[in-house]
Every structure is written in structure tokens, then in C-alpha cells.
Amino acid sequence: DAGVTQSPTHLIKTRGQQVTLRCSPKSGHDTVSWYQQALGQGPQFIFQYYEEEERQRGNFPDRFSGHQFPNYSSELNVNALLLGDSALYLCASSFLGKEPYEQYFGPGTRLTVT
Amino acid sequence: DAKTTQPNSMESNEEEPVHLPCNHSTISGTDYIHWYRQLPSQGPEYVIHGLTSNVNNRMASLAIAEDRKSSTLILHRATLRDAAVYYCILRESGNQFYFGTGTSLTVIP
Numbered sequence: 040d041a042g043v044t045q046s047p048t049h050l051i052k053t054r055g056q057q058v059t060l061r062c063s064p065k066s067g068h069d070t071v072s073w074y075q076q077a078l079g080q081g082p083q084f085i086f087q088y089y090e091e092e093e094r095q096r097g098n099f100p101d102r103f104s105g106h107q108f109p110n111y112s113s114e115l116n117v118n119a120l121l122l123g124d125s126a127l128y129l130c131a132s133s134f135l136g137k138e139p140y141e142q143y144f145g146p147g148t149r150l151t152v153t
Numbered sequence: 154d155a156k157t158t159q160p161n162s163m164e165s166n167e168e169e170p171v172h173l174p175c176n177h178s179t180i181s182g183t184d185y186i187h188w189y190r191q192l193p194s195q196g197p198e199y200v201i202h203g204l205t206s207n208v209n210n211r212m213a214s215l216a217i218a219e220d221r222k223s224s225t226l227i228l229h230r231a232t233l234r235d236a237a238v239y240y241c242i243l244r245e246s247g248n249q250f251y252f253g254t255g256t257s258l259t260v261i262p
Contacts, residue, residue, distance in 0.1 A: 043196075072249065081240055081252035082197065095249045129196050133248065140248045142189075144196030 041066065043145035045130050051151045052120050058150060060115040064132030065143045071113040072142065073105060074129040082129055088113050089135055117150075125152045157241045162257045165231045173226040173256050175241030180221050185244040188215065188226045190237040191255070197240065200226065236260045 044063045052058050064071050070089045074082035084097035088107035102118045111132075117124055127149050131142040158176040165171040177186065185204050189197040201208055201215045203224070208215040214227040228235055238255040245251075 070248065074252075081238075081254050082250075084249050084251055087249055097249070097251075131196070135248060140244065141199045141202075142197075142250065144198065146194075146196055 043130055043132050043143050045145040045148050047148060049149045051153060053153055054120055054122060056120050057118045058120060060128050060148045062113045062130030062145060064111050068132035068134050069111055070133045070135045071107055072131045073115045076127040076129055120152045122152050125150060157243060157253045159241055159253060159256045164259045164261060166261050167233060168230050171228040171231045171258065173239050174223065176223045177243055178222045180243055186217060186224050187242045187244050189240045189242060192237045231260045233260050233262060
């Protein structure tokens with residue numbers, strides 16, 4: 040059983056560009072959450088998708104958007120990249136209908152903005 | 154955002170117990186307490202969670218204060234593989250997690 044997978048592993052972009060990151064949840068999971076982790080910091084919650092809709096959102100600007108597909112996979116899009124967007128982006132999946140709502144994290148995508 | 158406070162770092166000798174504290178004085182009655190850990194170059198992984206009662210699993214134990222304003226993660230015998238950043242998280246309704254900066258645990262051989 041594959042766990043959470045993310046692609047690409049690493050990415051280098053230039054300021055002002057746009058980027059799309061992808062996530063496939065663990066089999067049986069229906070909810071995907073995205074986090075941004077700056078160096079030396081804890082993960083910061085960006086948003087959560089369930090039933091193809093954004094259900095919860097953290098304190099991130101509208102430049103950050105997402106999508107969930109019928110197969111529960113998800114994309115994170117970031118527009119007009121800033122240097123400060125350089126971070127590890129983590130995807131986590133869970134099954135909303137069952138305690139403990141344990142989140143399984145992928146290995147992350149390392150985004151560098153130059 | 155639900156807030157937790159943890160020491161920045163702790164050290165433990167190998168094969169000794171480790172007690173990792175967490176303060177969450179603003180916890181509400183429906184917030185679950187979750188602990189995750191993040192090994193170097195990996196995503197966080199679930200350790201344990203609880204609501205009011207103490208909890209045990211194969212990885213650790215969770216001791217929750219009677220007033221629920223603090224909790225302690227207990228690793229019964231630290232190994233070198235337990236060296237990681239440990240996060241104490243309050244899960245609010247809606248299933249989103251708000252991480253703090255965590256406690257970096259160093260295990261000394």
C-alpha cells in the first residue's frame with residue numbers, strides 16, 4: 040500500500056512565476072491538507088480539501104490555491120512567486136470519517152524561488 | 154489558532170525515559186491533543202493522541218493533566234532513532250492542525 044506521494048521532489052522557480060505541486064493521498068483517504076514548512080519552523084497549515092472543495096484555510100494569501108480531483112488527489116498552485124515562498128511543501132491525507140483523523144504526510148516538495 | 158508551548162530542545166541518554174512537556178492553557182473542551190514527530194528529511198508522523206484520559210500505544214504514552222492545560226509525551230526507552238522534532242498540536246473542530254515550533258530531541262549514545 041503506497042503512502043502519500045508528492046511530485047516533484049525538488050523545484051526551482053524564479054520570482055513572479057507560477058508553480059503547481061501534486062499530491063496523491065494514501066489509499067482509502069478522502070481528505071488532503073497542504074502545509075508550508077520554512078527552514079527551522081513547524082509546518083504551517085495552508086488549506087484542506089474534502090469532497091473536491093476547500094473546507095478550511097489558514098492564513099495564506101489568495102496566491103495560494105488548490106484543487107482536489109474525483110480520485111482524491113490534489114494540486115497546490117502558487118501564483119506570482121515571492122522569495123519568501125521558498126519552503127518545503129507538505130501534503131497530508133486523512134479519512135475524515137474516522138478518529139483519530141490521523142494525518143499521513145508525504146515527503147514534501149522542496150521549492151526554491153530565486 | 155490553538156496554541157501550544159514546548160521547550161525548544163531537550164537531551165536524553167539512550168535507553169532512558171524521556172518526558173516531553175507541552176502547555177496548552179487555552180485548550181477548549183473539544184480540542185484533541187495530538188503529538189507528531191518529524192525525523193530529518195521526512196514529513197511528520199503520528200505518534201499518539203488523546204482527549205482527557207492518559208493513552209498508551211506501542212510508540213509512547215501520553216499523560217494529560219486533569220485540567221487539560223498541559224500534557225506530557227513519554228518515550229519509555231529512548232533510542233537513537235527517536236531523535237527528531239516532536240510537535241504537540243491541538244486539533245480543533247474541522248480537523249486542521251496548527252503546528253508550533255516543536256521540541257528538538259537529541260539522544261546521546
